[in-house]
Structures are given as structure tokens and as C-alpha cells.
Amino acid sequence: MEPGDPRRLHRLHDGDLAADERARVEAGLSDEDRARLAAIEQVGAALRNTLEAEAAGFDIAAAVMARLPASPATAGVTPISAARSWRSRARGVLGSRSVWLSTAVAAAAAVLLFALPWGGGVAEAATDECEIESLEVTGASATVLRLPATRGEGTSTVVWLDEEEGP
Amino acid sequence: MDPPSRSVGDHQLVEEARAGSQAAFRGLVERYQRKIYGMAFAMLRDSDQAKDVVQDAFIKVYQHLGDFQGASGFYTWLYRIAMNLCIDRTRRAKRIAQVEFEDDAAHDDGGASEVSPHRLGFDPARALDDQEIRGQVLAALDQLSPKHRAVIILREVEGLSYKEIADAMECSQGTVMSRLFHARKKMQEMLRSFVEGDGRGSALSGDRQQ
Amino acid sequence: MRLAVAVALLLCAAGPVRADEPGARCLLRVVHALPQEGGVDEKLAPLKDRLTRAPFREWKTFKLLSTEERDLQPSAAAEYPLPGGQKASLLFAEHATSPEGKHLVRGSFKLEGGKSTSRTMFSLDEGGVLLVAGQKHAGGILIYALSCKTEK
Numbered sequence: 001m002e003p004g005d006p007r008r009l010h011r012l013h014d015g016d017l018a019a020d021e022r023a024r025v026e027a028g029l030s031d032e033d034r035a036r037l038a039a040i041e042q043v044g045a046a047l048r049n050t051l052e053a054e055a056a057g058f059d060i061a062a063a064v065m066a067r068l069p070a071s072p073a074t075a076g077v078t079p080i081s082a083a084r085s086w087r088s089r090a091r092g093v094l095g096s097r098s099v100w101l102s103t104a105v106a107a108a109a110a111v112l113l114f115a116l117p118w119g120g121g122v123a124e125a126a127t128d129e130c131e132i133e134s135l136e137v138t139g140a141s142a143t144v145l146r147l148p149a150t151r152g153e154g155t156s157t158v159v160w161l162d163e164e165e166g167p
Numbered sequence: 168m169d170p171p172s173r174s175v176g177d178h179q180l181v182e183e184a185r186a187g188s189q190a191a192f193r194g195l196v197e198r199y200q201r202k203i204y205g206m207a208f209a210m211l212r213d214s215d216q217a218k219d220v221v222q223d224a225f226i227k228v229y230q231h232l233g234d235f236q237g238a239s240g241f242y243t244w245l246y247r248i249a250m251n252l253c254i255d256r257t258r259r260a261k262r263i264a265q266v267e268f269e270d271d272a273a274h275d276d277g278g279a280s281e282v283s284p285h286r287l288g289f290d291p292a293r294a295l296d297d298q299e300i301r302g303q304v305l306a307a308l309d310q311l312s313p314k315h316r317a318v319i320i321l322r323e324v325e326g327l328s329y330k331e332i333a334d335a336m337e338c339s340q341g342t343v344m345s346r347l348f349h350a351r352k353k354m355q356e357m358l359r360s361f362v363e364g365d366g367r368g369s370a371l372s373g374d375r376q377q
Numbered sequence: 378m379r380l381a382v383a384v385a386l387l388l389c390a391a392g393p394v395r396a397d398e399p400g401a402r403c404l405l406r407v408v409h410a411l412p413q414e415g416g417v418d419e420k421l422a423p424l425k426d427r428l429t430r431a432p433f434r435e436w437k438t439f440k441l442l443s444t445e446e447r448d449l450q451p452s453a454a455a456e457y458p459l460p461g462g463q464k465a466s467l468l469f470a471e472h473a474t475s476p477e478g479k480h481l482v483r484g485s486f487k488l489e490g491g492k493s494t495s496r497t498m499f500s501l502d503e504g505g506v507l508l509v510a511g512q513k514h515a516g517g518i519l520i521y522a523l524s525c526k527t528e529k
Contacts, residue, residue: 129501129502129505129506130500130501131500131501132497132499133483133498133499133500134497134498135495135496135497136495136496137493137494137495138493138495139493140511156427156508157499159497161495161509161510161512163492163493163513
């Protein structure tokens with residue numbers, strides 16, 4: 001990280017720097033840098049205090065407990081009769097993205113997609129066996145499923161296309 | 168919003184809940200419900216919807232306790248589920264293409280994420296008992312995209328590391344940093360404009376710090 | 378026309394091809410999944426674990442329709458004929474390294490000519506598999522299984 005890199009202040013504030021780098025950055029802080037750090041802290045404090053006050057007294061435990069099924073499902077016990085129902089569950093649990101683009105929107109999206117740093121040397125988005133960087137679909141809805149690793153396999157990534165009904 | 172005493176760890180409560188102890192699960196609910204609600208309210212800006220998300224998130228967690236492997240920690244797992252529920256709801260309200268692509272194009276903003284060296288012009292502690300200030304903070308949050316909002320909440324309110332946020336949001340740490348820095352800058356600009364602007368922040372500027 | 382523009386833009390964005398840049402060897406398997414009992418084609422053994430769990434549990438027969446392995450140069454696309462007059466094109470963009478130091482192949486997989494079209498831009502570990510599934514075909518669905526490795 002270069003000394004003039006504005007990201008260094010955020011990373012310093014967030015405790016993301018290694019000890020030696022932290023010491024080096026702290027030693028080189030200007031008054032303006034310190035003011036920026038204080039400003040970053042103020043934004044965070046305002047947010048924390050606001051949400052703490054908004055959530056004060058919130059208690060929904062009784063309502064949650066009233067809605068619980070008799071016992072928690074356990075892996076391998078939950079019946080999964082159809083992939084469709086599994087997929088709808090996965091949207092919430094595993095994290096997914098659903099894209100249903102009209103032709104016009106797809107064209108617009110393409111412009112944005114190519115603005116991604118495709119030509120760079122490092123794929124910062126990829127951390128698993130397969131990372132979907134973008135997805136364009138017409139004539140179907142798409143869901144990206146990240147399936148947990150099992151039996152020695154790594155994570156699997158499935159792009160599921162649900163084609164629209166019609167002629 | 169701190170969770171109750173951690174004398175009993177999350178893992179133990181999860182194990183007991185898996186074994187059928189509803190009391191253990193209730194302990195987890197009581198520990199995290201306000202934190203989840205704060206996040207959901209900030210994301211959705213609607214108390215009823217936030218309440219629904221909190222309930223749905225805990226129900227989902229309960230239904231899938233058997234799938235939980237503990238690699239990311241119960242709290243991160245719960246957060247991920249709740250955040251996905253929030254994002255699903257925001258998607259329903261917006262055209263999907265905007266939600267998917269709006270901020271990805273603006274990630275690499277280089278030096279543009281640098282915050283101003285100026286203070287906000289009001290004491291952030293006043294947000295605890297001043298509804299108008301809270302309204303301004305929430306209005307500033309509204310100006311962020313759902314993903315930017317999520318990242319700043321996970322970092323500033325929940326104290327998650329870049330790595331934990333990346334895990335929770337299924338994106339890279341670089342993306343987390345870009346979103347976070349952009350969100351902070353935008354929040355700062357909005358909050359300062361409330362103080363310095365067209366009178367909307369007059370109640371705040373009475374407490375100007377510098 | 379739009380697709381042509383998209384491919385051109387992608388090629389430009391990928392930057393100039395370096396002479397010393399290794400290519401990628403990419404394997405595309407096309408699988409026909411059917412709901413009737415029938416088992417997994419023995420040629421699909423490497424994918425069996427993936428195909429016999431969710432989200433594929435409602436399909437009981439998996440037939441390998443085609444297997445094609447191609448050596449691709451950076452920014453070069455290859456086309457694969459598919460059942461039903463469809464075609465797939467695979468564009469290998471570049472090699473990359475993840476923050477964890479894993480080697481990755483970045484590219485784009487496009488399906489067109491059928492009821493739906495899709496284009497997926499991916500980063501794939503060596504040894505990883507990208508599955509694109511769900512297109513309806515002859516009483517079942519098609520599953521495309523893509524894997525890539527560095528060309529030696």
C-alpha cells in the first residue's frame with residue numbers, strides 16, 4: 001500500500017494492517033490523516049448509536065419460539081422431494097442471486113459487466129472452486145447455487161436455469 | 168445491543184438446540200435478536216419488515232441447525248441468512264438488474280473513497296437520545312445501495328472483519344473494502360450536508376464541534 | 378448483433394495476448410438427466426457425487442451425451458455443438474491467482490440457440506467444476522459440466 005493510498009486510513013481504522021505496517025502508517029500520519037480517521041470514527045459512531053437506540057427494547061423471542069417446529073431439522077433427515085423446493089430454500093440459506101433480465105436490460109447490463117476489471121492479473125472475486133463473476137440470462141430465470149462441500153469434494157457451483165413457460 | 172453474557176458459548180447452545188433444547192435456542196435468539204433487528208431495520212427502513220426478517224431468520228436457522236458446520240461461527244451464519252432475507256426483500260422492491268449491477272460498476276473508485284478530514288458537525292453520541300439525528304443518519308443510509316449499506320453495517324455495527332464480511336456476503340475482501348470505503352464517504356457527505364445544507368440539519372448544527 | 382458486440386468488448390477488455398501466456402485445456406461434458414430410474418452413466422463417474430445430491434435428486438438417470446476437450450488460447454473462443462440445434466461457446470480469458478494463492482482460469486460460457494440464452498463469466502479452480510443446468514430437453518434437462526486446467 002502506498003503512503004498516499006487513501007485506503008490505508010480505513011484499513012488502519014479497521015485493524016486490518018499487520019503490526020509492522022500499522023506502525024509505519026501510524027508514524028507517518030499527518031494532521032489531516034488524523035482528522036480523516038476521526039471523521040471515519042464519527043460516521044461509525046453515529047451509525048452504531050442510531051441502530052442501538054432503534055433496537056432498544058426489541059424483544060421477539062416469544063414470537064420466534066411460538067413459531068418453531070417441534071424439533072430442529074437435521075442434515076439428511078429433511079425430506080427434499082423436488083429440486084424446485086430445495087432451490088427455493090437455498091436462495092435464503094446458501095445465498096444466491098436470481099437474475100431475470102429482459103432483452104433490453106440484458107443489453108444495458110452487458111455494458112456494466114464489461115466495466116469490471118476483467119483484464120487484471122488477479123481475480124480478487126474468486127475464493128472457491130468456482131466463482132460466478134456475472135451472469136446474463138434471457139428467456140429464463142437463473143439461480144446460482146453454492147453447494148457445501150461433502151465427501152471430500154470441494155464446494156460446487158451450479159447455475160440453474162428455469163426456463164419460462166410458453167411457446 | 169451487546170448480547171447477553173457469553174458464559175455459555177454459541178457452539179454449546181447450538182449443540183443443545185440440535186439435541187432438542189428449545190431453551191438453548193431461545194438463548195441464541197435473546198443473544199442476537201437486537202443485533203439482527205438493528206441490521207434489518209437499517210437495511211429495510213421498515214420496522215414491520217425488519218421484525219419479519221428477524222423472525223424468519225431465526226426460524227430458518229432452527230430448521231437448518233443440522234446443516235450448520237461451525238466453520239464460520241454461528242453469528243456469521245445467522246447474519247448471512249438475515250442479510251440474504253433483507254436483500255431478497257429489497258430486490259423485490261427494485262428492478263433486479265439495478266440491485267445486481269449498480270455498485271459493481273462503481274467498485275474501483277481509487278482515491279475517490281477518501282473521506283473528508285472534517286467532522287460531522289454534531290456529536291454522534293446524541294443519536295442515542297435524539298430522534299431527529301437518528302432520522303438523519305437513517306436517511307443517509309437510505310442513499311446507499313443495499314450492498315453498500317450491508318457492508319457498512321456489518322463493519323461498523325457488528326464489528327466483523329473484512330474477511331468475515333466477505334464470507335457473509337459471498338464476495339471478495341477487495342469488494343468489501345471498496346464498498347465500505349465508498350459507503351463511509353457517502354455517509355459522511357450526507358450527514359455533513361444535513362448540518363451545512365438548506366436548514367434540514369439546523370437542529371444538529373446547534374451542537375457543532377468545530 | 379448485440380452478442381457480437383459483447384464478444385468484441387470482452388476480447389478488448391481481456392487485453393493483448395502475450396506470446397508466453399499458457400492456454401487452458403477445457404473439458405465440457407453434456408449430460409441428459411431424466412426422472413426415470415436408470416442410474417448414472419459409468420462415464421460420468423467423476424461427477425457422480427455431484428449429480429446424486431441436491432439439486433439433482435429428482436432426476437434418476439444421467440446419460441453422457443458428449444464429451445469434448447479443447448485447448449484454448451487466451452482470449453480465444455471455441456464453439457461446441459449441442460443437442461436441439463443449440464450451441465455453446467467457451468471463451469478462455471486469462472489465468473489468474475486468487476487471494477489465497479489458488480490458480481484460476483477465468484472465462485465465459487455462453488449458451489444460445491435454444492429457448493433461453495445465458496452467458497456466465499466465471500473464475501474456476503483447477504479441479505473445480507462449473508455446472509450449468511436446467512434447460513429442458515427430451516423429457517428431462519441438460520446439465521453442462523465444465524472444468525479447465527492449464528495447458529501444459
